[in-house]
Amino acid sequence: MPSPLETLHRVFGYSSFRGPQAEIVDHLIGGGDALVLMPTGGGKSLCYQIPSLLRQGVGVVVSPLIALMQDQVDALLQAGVRAAFLNSSQDFATASEIERRLRSDELDLIYVAPERLLTDRFLALMDHLQERNRLALFAIDEAHCVSQWGHDFRPEYIQLSALHQRYPTVPRIALTATADQLTRQEIIARLSLDAARVFISSFDRPNIRYTVVERDNPRRQLLDFLARHRGVAGIVYCLSRKKVDETADWLNEQGIAALPYHAGLDTAVRQNHQQRFLREDGIVMVATIAFGMGIDKPDVRFVAHLDLPKSLEAYYQETGRAGRDGEPAEAWMTYGLNDVVIHRMRIEESVAGDEQKRVERGKLDALLAWCETAACRRALLLRYFSEEAKPCGNCDTCLEPPELWDGTVAAQKAMSAALRTGQRFGAGHLIDILRGKATEKVRQFGHGELPTFGAGTDLDEAGWRSVFRQLLAAGLLHADAQAYGGLRLTDAARPVLKGETTLSLRKQASRVRGGGRQRVH
Ligand code: ADP
Numbered sequence: 110m111p112s113p114l115e116t117l118h119r120v121f122g123y124s125s126f127r128g129p130q131a132e133i134v135d136h137l138i139g140g141g142d143a144l145v146l147m148p149t150g151g152g153k154s155l156c157y158q159i160p161s162l163l164r165q166g167v168g169v170v171v172s173p174l175i176a177l178m179q180d181q182v183d184a185l186l187q188a189g190v191r192a193a194f195l196n197s198s199q200d201f202a203t204a205s206e207i208e209r210r211l212r213s214d215e216l217d218l219i220y221v222a223p224e225r226l227l228t229d230r231f232l233a234l235m236d237h238l239q240e241r242n243r244l245a246l247f248a249i250d251e252a253h254c255v256s257q258w259g260h261d262f263r264p265e266y267i268q269l270s271a272l273h274q275r276y277p278t279v280p281r282i283a284l285t286a287t288a289d290q291l292t293r294q295e296i297i298a299r300l301s302l303d304a305a306r307v308f309i310s311s312f313d314r315p316n317i318r319y320t321v322v323e324r325d326n327p328r329r330q331l332l333d334f335l336a337r338h339r340g341v342a343g344i345v346y347c348l349s350r351k352k353v354d355e356t357a358d359w360l361n362e363q364g365i366a367a368l369p370y371h372a373g374l375d376t377a378v379r380q381n382h383q384q385r386f387l388r389e390d391g392i393v394m395v396a397t398i399a400f401g402m403g404i405d406k407p408d409v410r411f412v413a414h415l416d417l418p419k420s421l422e423a424y425y426q427e428t429g430r431a432g433r434d435g436e437p438a439e440a441w442m443t444y445g446l447n448d449v450v451i452h453r454m455r456i457e458e459s460v461a462g463d464e465q466k467r468v469e470r471g472k473l474d475a476l477l478a479w480c481e482t483a484a485c486r487r488a489l490l491l492r493y494f495s496e497e498a499k500p501c502g503n504c505d506t507c508l509e510p511p512e513l514w515d516g517t518v519a520a521q522k523a524m525s526a527a528l529r530t531g532q533r534f535g536a537g538h539l540i541d542i543l544r545g546k547a548t549e550k551v552r553q554f555g556h557g558e559l560p561t562f563g564a565g566t567d568l569d570e571a572g573w574r575s576v577f578r579q580l581l582a583a584g585l586l587h588a589d590a591q592a593y594g595g596l597r598l599t600d601a602a603r604p605v606l607k608g609e610t611t612l613s614l615r616k617q618a619s620r621v622r623g624g625g626r627q628r629v630h
């Protein structure tokens with residue numbers, strides 16, 4: 110058997126493995142299961158392609174994205190690998206021919222859509238391969254699609270645990286670029302990957318500069334931003350189709366070559382716009398999040414968000430489409446209180462169960478904390494993915510540190526309100542206590558008797574919200590998932606509470622201008 114490195118040279122023409130690739134490949138060749146968390150562009154494909162070539166039989170790759178399947182298979186065929194795909198875009202004759210080649214061991218890699226994989230027909234085919242020991246491995250790409258709380262849930266993915274039950278000896282590799290703790294745990298649980306070795310790559314994208322601006326006049330702000338990026342390709346994300354259309358029209362009036370993209374457009378129009386974005390220079394794609402999954406354009410120079418995304422994972426995914434060539438790129442977002450109101454309403458009004466709502470609230474809070482941070486945005490983003498990092502020098506807060514105030518006393522008040530009420534209440538109730546509001550809940554729990562009751566009338570409600578979010582962001586408070594989002598103090602909170610250290614907080618003043626009319630719930 111040739112070595113993985115020889116195969117890397119000979120088939121793919123690369124000189125060395127990148128990051129954890131070599132270890133992952135060895136682990137799979139040895140028959141182990143793996144969970145691979147690697148950012149977009151990190152090189153996930155080789156992690157299963159090479160073991161598929163080196164193990165006996167065919168590697169079965171589950172992928173939800175038809176367009177991406179086609180691209181991957183085309184690239185593999187070019188490299189001389191015997192690869193094919195099966196999905197709903199093919200006619201019967203083509204699919205039958207591929208099945209025949211599978212049965213007669215003429216393929217090294219087969220890409221299959223999840224709904225196809227679990228049909229009786231395909232399972233029977235795999236049984237036939239397994240009888241002769243011809244299943245090299247299962248690769249589950251975009252494994253976060255199994256997460257019901259993620260941004261990309263695919264019900265068929267849940268059923269993929271059946272693979273392990275049916276073919277327990279075939280090694281499995283699940284891959285994703287989404288790496289927050291919760292999604293990670295869900296992937297492991299739902300795909301029965303408890304015994305899998307977990308490989309985590311750094312999620313840092315050092316060439317992307319992160320900037321968040323307080324929204325006051327979004328169109329002018331966007332235009333100013335685009336003036337710094339003339340003639341290059343970029344994506345402008347909006348929440349609604351209507352806003353996409355209006356923004357694209359308006360940009361064209363301003364002399365910027367912009368195209369709209371959203372699920373409400375004809376397929377032909379969408380494809381045309383996508384092709385133009387990929388092929389022509391300097392197109393600005395104005396889009397909903399329907400655009401981007403599986404778009405492999407290396408020289409996207411910026412990703413701008415006119416509206417707040419759903420979560421930090423979503424934001425990371427969306428901005429990750431910028432600068433895949435490693436050259437400097439910018440991730441820029443306008444943010445206002447409206448966003449908070451809209452997203453909170455979206456969560457509260459959804460038909461989701463309480464559990465899911467709680468998770469979504471937690472994700473939104475983490476994103477808001479990130480928007481409000483006075484610390485390095487990159488470091489905070491990476492910490493969200495459980496990765497420690499130093500201040501980066503390439504984000505707005507590093508480059509232009511925001512104005513700060515000494516928030517030690519405010520933080521002490523906030524934390525003592527949490528402590529004295531048993532660390533099981535959310536910010537809303539604690540703020541009512543601090544502001545001395547005798548609400549029904551305050552009366553019910555006798556919280557009007559606490560020394561902290563009314564101790565915080567020096568800040569308004571928005572000011573306190575900002576304090577709480579920053580405490581969450583700094584890791585001094587933790588929203589306890591087990592206690593319905595109740596705020597608990599972490600070990601890091603003690604020195605501040607005891608007055609052994611001071612705490613700087615970001616000034617809230619400019620925020621009032623951005624959305625002072627709105628009340629946040
Ligand atoms: P992902 O699926 O993680 O987004 P890909 O597998 O598509 O990433 O790889 C991203 C790019 O990096 C591809 O162009 C791929 O050919 C290249 N690449 C991956 N591994 C290596 C390597 N070891 N050496 C050089 N280039 C690599």
Ligand code: ZN
Binds near residue numbers: 486488501502504505
């Ligand atoms: Zn930074």
